[in-house]
Amino acid sequence: MTMTTGAGLARRRWSALLWGLLGVVLLAVLWEGYKAVGPPTGVVLFDTSILPKTDDRSMPHLVDMLSRAIEPVNTSAGSPPVWVAVIGAALTSLGVAAVGWAIGSVVGFLIALLMQRLQVTERAVLPWLILSQTVPLIALAPVIVAWGGKIQIGAFSWDRWMSVAVIASYLAFFPVAVGALRGLQSPDTIHVELMRSYNAGWFRTLLKLRLPASVPYLLPALRLGAASAIVGTVVAEVSTGYKGGIGRMIIEFAQSGTSDPAKAYAPIAGAVVLGLVSAGIVALIGLTLRRFNRQEAAS
Amino acid sequence: MTDTARTTTPAPSEVLPAISVRAAGKIFTVAKGAEVQALTGIDLTVAPGEFVSLIGPSGCGKSTLLRLIADLDSATSGEILVFGKTARQARLDQEYGIAFQSAGLLPWRSVQANIELPLELHGVGKAERAARAEELIELVGLTDFRSRFPDQLSGGMQQRVAIARSLAERPKLLLMDEPFGALDEMTRERMQQELVRICSETGAAVVFVTHSIPEAVFLSDRVVVMSPRPGRIVDIVSVDLGAGTSRSDSLRENPAFFAGVTAVREALHGSPVAPLGADLR
Numbered sequence: 001m002t003m004t005t006g007a008g009l010a011r012r013r014w015s016a017l018l019w020g021l022l023g024v025v026l027l028a029v030l031w032e033g034y035k036a037v038g039p040p041t042g043v044v045l046f047d048t049s050i051l052p053k054t055d056d057r058s059m060p061h062l063v064d065m066l067s068r069a070i071e072p073v074n075t076s077a078g079s080p081p082v083w084v085a086v087i088g089a090a091l092t093s094l095g096v097a098a099v100g101w102a103i104g105s106v107v108g109f110l111i112a113l114l115m116q117r118l119q120v121t122e123r124a125v126l127p128w129l130i131l132s133q134t135v136p137l138i139a140l141a142p143v144i145v146a147w148g149g150k151i152q153i154g155a156f157s158w159d160r161w162m163s164v165a166v167i168a169s170y171l172a173f174f175p176v177a178v179g180a181l182r183g184l185q186s187p188d189t190i191h192v193e194l195m196r197s198y199n200a201g202w203f204r205t206l207l208k209l210r211l212p213a214s215v216p217y218l219l220p221a222l223r224l225g226a227a228s229a230i231v232g233t234v235v236a237e238v239s240t241g242y243k244g245g246i247g248r249m250i251i252e253f254a255q256s257g258t259s260d261p262a263k264a265y266a267p268i269a270g271a272v273v274l275g276l277v278s279a280g281i282v283a284l285i286g287l288t289l290r291r292f293n294r295q296e297a298a299s
Numbered sequence: 300m301t302d303t304a305r306t307t308t309p310a311p312s313e314v315l316p317a318i319s320v321r322a323a324g325k326i327f328t329v330a331k332g333a334e335v336q337a338l339t340g341i342d343l344t345v346a347p348g349e350f351v352s353l354i355g356p357s358g359c360g361k362s363t364l365l366r367l368i369a370d371l372d373s374a375t376s377g378e379i380l381v382f383g384k385t386a387r388q389a390r391l392d393q394e395y396g397i398a399f400q401s402a403g404l405l406p407w408r409s410v411q412a413n414i415e416l417p418l419e420l421h422g423v424g425k426a427e428r429a430a431r432a433e434e435l436i437e438l439v440g441l442t443d444f445r446s447r448f449p450d451q452l453s454g455g456m457q458q459r460v461a462i463a464r465s466l467a468e469r470p471k472l473l474l475m476d477e478p479f480g481a482l483d484e485m486t487r488e489r490m491q492q493e494l495v496r497i498c499s500e501t502g503a504a505v506v507f508v509t510h511s512i513p514e515a516v517f518l519s520d521r522v523v524v525m526s527p528r529p530g531r532i533v534d535i536v537s538v539d540l541g542a543g544t545s546r547s548d549s550l551r552e553n554p555a556f557f558a559g560v561t562a563v564r565e566a567l568h569g570s571p572v573a574p575l576g577a578d579l580r
Contacts, residue, residue: 190403193371197397198420199390208420212407294406294448 028062035059060262068262082263086249086270093233093245094274096161100168101229101278105222107169108176115177116184116210117202133174137232141167141239164236164245171232172225179221183214215292222285226278234271246271315383317472317504318345318368323377325363325530336529337363341377343523343532347471350498350505352515352522354563360530361508362476368506369397369474381472393421395472396465396503400480402457404449410460411436411445417467435463438497455486462494466501473498473505479514488548491517495546512567516540516559517551524566534566 035054042058043051052058060068069086072079080088111129115122144166148158187209195205237247246267253264286293325338338360345351353361366372367379370390381389389395396417404413414435415428423431436445439459449457458478465473479487495518498505509515515522516538524534538559540546550556 188401188403190399190401191405194397194399194403195420196371197369197390197395198417199393200420204420208416209405212405215407292407294450 031059032062035061057258057261060265064262065265068260069266082266086246086266089244089246089249089267090270090274093230093237093247093271094278096164096237096242096245097168097226097229097233097274097278100165100233101172101226102169103165104169104172104174104229105176105225108173108221108225109180109218111173111177112180112184113206115181122181129174129177132170137167137171137235138239140170141236145240160240160242163240164233164242167236167240168229168232171228175221175224175228176218179217179224180214183217183221184210186217187213212292215289219282219286219289219293223279223282226282227275230271230275230278246274314347316344316380317347317349317382318343318506319378319380319383320344320364320368321378321380323364323367323374323379325360325367325372326375338367338374338530340531343535345504345506347504348502350495350507350518350520352507352509352519353525354509354512354515354522355525355530355567356510356527358530359525359527361525363530364525365474365476365506365508369395393417393468394470395474396468396470397474398458398461398465398476398478400477402449402454402461404457404460404464406449409446409448410441410452413449413460414463414467416464421468431467432463435466438466438500439463439493453486455482455490458482458490459493462497466497466503469501471503473503475505476508477510478507480509487514488551492546492548494518512560512563513551513556516556516563517546522559522563522566524563526569533569536562536566538562 034051038051038054040053040055042049042053056064069083070081073082073085111125115125141163145160145163148160148163148166151158184206191209191213192205195209200208233245234247234250236242237245238251242248249267250264250271253260253267256263320341320343323338323341324336327335327337329335341364343351343364353364355361363372367374368381368386370386373386379386382394384392384394405416408416411429411432414432418428418431432445436442439462441456441459441463444452444456449460452460458481462478465475479490482490491514505518507515507518517540519538522536522538523532524536525531526533536559540550540553540555540559
């Protein structure tokens with residue numbers, strides 16, 4: 001697969017883009033189609049709502065969402081258009097998420113390293129890692145905010161955005177730890193024995209063999225971690241009450257839902273785009289490591 | 300019987316043997332504490348520059364013996380000396396080069412970088428590394444491929460890179476575990492011929508694990524015939540086909556070559572092999 005020609009690669013990229021667009025169009029058709037034919041009161045089966053109501057308050061037209069996005073946020077003078085406010089909030093969230101992702105990736109990688117080095121830790125730590133991801137973020141957020149509030153070292157004081165970043169890192173470290181562990185363990189026995197025959201110690205083996213071999217596993221893990229960091233940031237913003245980010249904006253706009261239903265969809269779309277952008281940025285980092293993505297030589 | 304075969308090698312007082320194995324045994328502990336006797340009572344001496352093949356059916360412990368010499372496993376009994384040192388010390392001192400059945404090249408390294416790997420690990424300078432790699436690339440005939448990556452090479456080429464890599468530090472001992480096992484017959488014969496040439500040029504002693512009788516006879520000065528359950532040496536057949544440089548393809552049709560093949564076959568089967576048409580297996 002590494003010998004794919006430039007033309008073939010370009011064609012594949014185009015078709016990927018086309019399929020992506022088709023997905024968006026399909027979603028739009030589904031939305032508007034159901035809105036056109038579905039009953040206004042929704043579908044209720046045995047007192048359970050199966051399908052949503054189709055009135056304009058529950059399901060605004062796509063056109064309304066778009067036109068609302070270019071109107072000002074509110075009626076006060078000098079209020080920016082919604083899309084500008086969304087981009088601003090998204091960038092704030094991106095910054096916090098990036099810090100969370102970086103911390104989470106470093107911590108996740110160090111944990112993986114520890115687990116690779118000492119098999120005992122793998123058996124002892126891995127179940128805890130999995131358990132850590134089942135703790136609801138909503139429950140965790142107030143604890144972290146409370147702990148953070150107690151930290152004050154000289155001129156440094158804990159800021160609310162740091163709590164958000166910590167929660168984001170809490171989600172981001174997991175895929176990185178698991179992916180990095182698999183990657184570090186991926187070299188064949190023959191490679192490990194070869195390093196042994198060269199009398200290369202653990203660190204040399206790590207540097208020359210395990211690290212490069214882990215790249216194909218690490219890159220998707222980092223991408224997943226980036227998406228997790230965004231989700232963590234959005235949720236943490238809401239549960240910690242941090243203002244200025246996209247998560248907070250989704251809540252604020254949704255609260256004006258009854259009078260202005262189309263407004264809330266702009267920050268939601270913003271959050272989706274944010275996830276894509278962050279994954280894209282990590283993919284760009286991955287391009288610099290393409291050499292290590294070569295397939296195992298078939299012999 | 301092994302004693303008589305060893306008389307051809309010089310006594311240890313004259314020259315330090317490349318390998319000296321005395322009464323070595325290996326027991327593997329498998330599940331539930333059960334034990335498998337992989338090797339028992341192994342006595343073997345390999346002289347410097349000598350080419351010795353280990354041959355035998357699957358499970359006879361020939362690969363295990365090689366791994367003991369390489370210190371990739373440790374013997375449960377007996378003594379293994381490599382150039383007078385313990386196997387472990389010999390590994391720490393980088394006394395041998397090793398090649399396995401699969402080439403085991405690092406996929407993210409070019410041909411040249413793969414060959415340089417052991418040198419790099421042992422702190423050899425960049426210029427010196429490149430010069431040595433250049434020599435070796437020429438030796439194994441891959442001059443046009445030095446910047447290719449392993450996935451762009453055929454199986455035979457990959458194996459040549461692996462052999463070049465095993466020679467990188469000019470070891471006086473080469474350990475090879477069925478290095479041509481995965482190659483097709485024609486590539487295999489060509490690689491064998493190149494190997495005898497390379498070995499006689501470098502003067503290294505070789506321990507070569509194989510389960511091909513013609514391969515063992517063509518390459519070796521002596522063929523060590525092993526038998527399974529428990530793994531042991533049943534015979535050592537001396538093959539006198541002349542120096543490595545003089546061994547060419549025509550040797551494969553030589554009566555002396557056939558005599559060697561027959562001798563090894565008889566040792567493997569434990570009785571005189573019946574003439575063609577009456578296979579007594």
